[in-house]
Amino acid sequence: MIANAAEIRKFTILSWGWLTIIFGLVWAVSWLVGVAIPLLLANVQADWARLVTEICQVLTPLVAVMVFIPINAMFMVLAERRALALFTVRKGPNRVGPDGFLQTLADALKLLFKEDITPRGADAFMFTLAPIIFFAPSIFGALPLLAAVTNNHNLFQVVNLPTGIFYVLAVSSVPVVGIVMGGWASNNKYSLVGALRSAAQAISYEIPLVLSIITVCLMAGTLDVVKIAEMQKGGLLNWNILGGGALSGLNKYFQALAAGQADAHQMLSQYYPDWGSVIATVVLIACTVLLVGIYLTGACAEINRIPFDLPEAESELVSGYNTEYSGIKFAIFFLAEFTNLFIVSTIATVMFLGGGDCPLPDWLNPLTNPAVTQPVGKFFSFFTDRIHLIDPSTFFPAIWVIIKVYALVFFAILVRGTLPRFRIDQLMAFGWKRLVPLSLIIFVLVTFAKGAVRLHV
């Protein structure tokens, strides 16, 4: 049927295999640190036991992120290479391990054992500091998102901040300092030009990016990522991508219809009383769809991905700001780049795609039916209640988050396989003359349209 079924099957098996390893490890580590050790120490009445418990709970999110980032970057590099091979009618890396399963592991090992060179004339201290400044924000920036993607699990509540998304945006704007620092410290023209381009691009595209996120926060009325994710629960119509909750009245109406309530039509007229509210809803839907586009464009530019990868344009600058880096420092740059891609996809998932919400509305979803869930829940009660290995209220949202985030990552790979690189003046013109005005216009439109319709009823 499909001429390439064998390759697609290999790619799928490889992806699911890696994903199982990644999230299995993260799961095991966070369970061990956050649940198992406190459970063991629960009966000890000493002060030190309580202190260890506290420290374990504080450290759990950090440990989970630290375990997650390197393995995930390895998987994403491999997935990107294999997916690009699919798009360009090639086979991709398939020699190391079964079907190239261990290719990036071998690459990472090779990078770790390579000589770490500091070029002559370089500012050695800044040269070393740059990868750290580039990488550290991707660890700390992702922390508030942990609570949002695990449905506010007890273990990760610690890292939830009231300024959630603002924290993420602020911290994820720091890596550009690392790029400029590394480019300048390398004592290399190409590195410097790449770094300057990166800074100009990041500062320009941060404005539409932040404006699009702010617009969503304006509709939600909060900066807290967990609250924003919770608001969008209840199916596709509640998600921010479709009007930022303007359609949740329609969702309620369908639910009432499915339940066979007589006053369903009355409900509709209650949520959408006049034509103004209907127009506002349509405007909101158009605006939010555009917002997603603006966000993805800005995020692509912010993390220097094709078509905005001017800082490392191979045809003009050798490799851009990381030309002079080798060995483990280069590995850190590489790691952080792919982690940033994952983080912006996660932000998009939480802010626009409903976080860990199932796209099917509750009244259509058989999995939320108690007749189905109760026997299954009993079957797993040992894991859920005794050793707290599985928390069903976290497990299913996490699965949905994984699917959505990697779908966005796959989309980014598809864009990389399709679009050519921008020219620097086109890039600036597009950013300042198109995206910034467009996002400002949308911001004003949403401010007015928001008043005419009830969001997230």
Add this chain to the structure above:
Amino acid sequence: MFDWVEQLFRGIWQSIVGLYEIRRGLGTVAMHALRPPTTEVYPDIVPPLPAHFRGRLALTVNPETGEHLCISCRQCERVCPDKCIEITAHKSPETNKLELIDFKIDHGLCMFCGLCTEVCPTYCIINTNDFEMADYTRESLVYDLKKLTLTQEESAYYFDRKENPLPKPKPAKAAPAAQGAAPAAAGKAATAEKPAPAGAGQTAQTKAATEGESAKEAETKSPDAQVAPEAPPKLSNDEGKSDEAKPENESGEGPRQG
């Protein structure tokens, strides 16, 4: 006055068109994922090479009898633009014919132009399909007679693939005993795993050389019938030339060697 309105709408329209084009591009690229890869998985599956592929040079033997086909005529040595072929031969005192002693080809110099294979009157030197000859030293790229000579089976394979005319059996003027010996030798070669005439020593080579000579004489008797229809006209010209040179061959070999 309303220029900016027009411009605004034009801009919006252009953005819509642009977005549609981007979507079309993404769709095209996504559809490419359904095509089977064109990658050659080379070390696992060697791609089929055409018969005229110009790989490593080699010397064939008579596929039926196992005798070496080289007659030490040095045409390949003369025509080689890189001067990478070096033939050592001497005139046998008994038969007054040329005997091949050594045949060296420096594959580090060779540019695989295939001129030597075109001038070879007996189809002895050929381009094989083998191209994996990477080595660690330059010296190991110089192949001697032992490394160059193919086995009987390989020779048969290349004669078949390149559709070269097979060498004639012994001419009629040779002794009947010798004629009887040829099939016997063929039978012996078939039973033996490696006929490898290179290691067979001086006498065998002398025999091979003389027999090659006589096979060529046989060819001269009916040249048109033996030339393969696919063979380029240049080849037949060469053969014609060698035919003309044939009578001098017995006496005038000395100056050609020098």
Add this chain to the structure above:
Amino acid sequence: MEHLDLLRAWIPGRLDDFLFYLLAVMAIPMALGVLFDRTIIRSGFLLIGVFGSICGLFLVLQAQFLALAQLMIYAVGITLVVVIALMLTNPKLEKEAQPGTAHQQLGSFLVAGALFFTIYCALRSESWPLSSEAVSPDVQTIGMALTTTYALPFEFASVLLLAALVGAIMLAKAERAISDKEEPSKEAGEQNQPATLFERDTTVSSTRR
């Protein structure tokens, strides 16, 4: 922070102080480095570090929003642009700088001392009541304060920013006007292809205007 209660009990009452002094130890040498480092770009990066440490101080003082705004706008936004401007201007700036004469040094010392004294007096004139209550980190509170109590300073700040924007546009415009004036002479020369291409481009845009 309530999760750290026990940890705080273990180090009684000193966690905040410890963090404060740690950040101060980071910030003050970097601030001195901004002044005394001979490489001007290095001091630019050190300034980013100083702003980062001050962001940490705000976090210790429970002012999350302020800390993040500090990080995003001052540390990354403004200072980075300053550093880039330094990179784009003369890279040999530090070599041409000469130490001032004794006269100049005395003058600058006096000015700096007077400024320091003024600021010190201004700070001491205000009473700073110590309160144990944490200020609400709510963004809503900050927004309300900005649009009601502190509306006038807010507006002043916006006017200042507007002036800066207009100034930037004027600078860009001035360059454009000069290049427009220079056009005819270039056209008369008509020396190389790229120049004519560029001219054609600008003439089209000018007629459109």
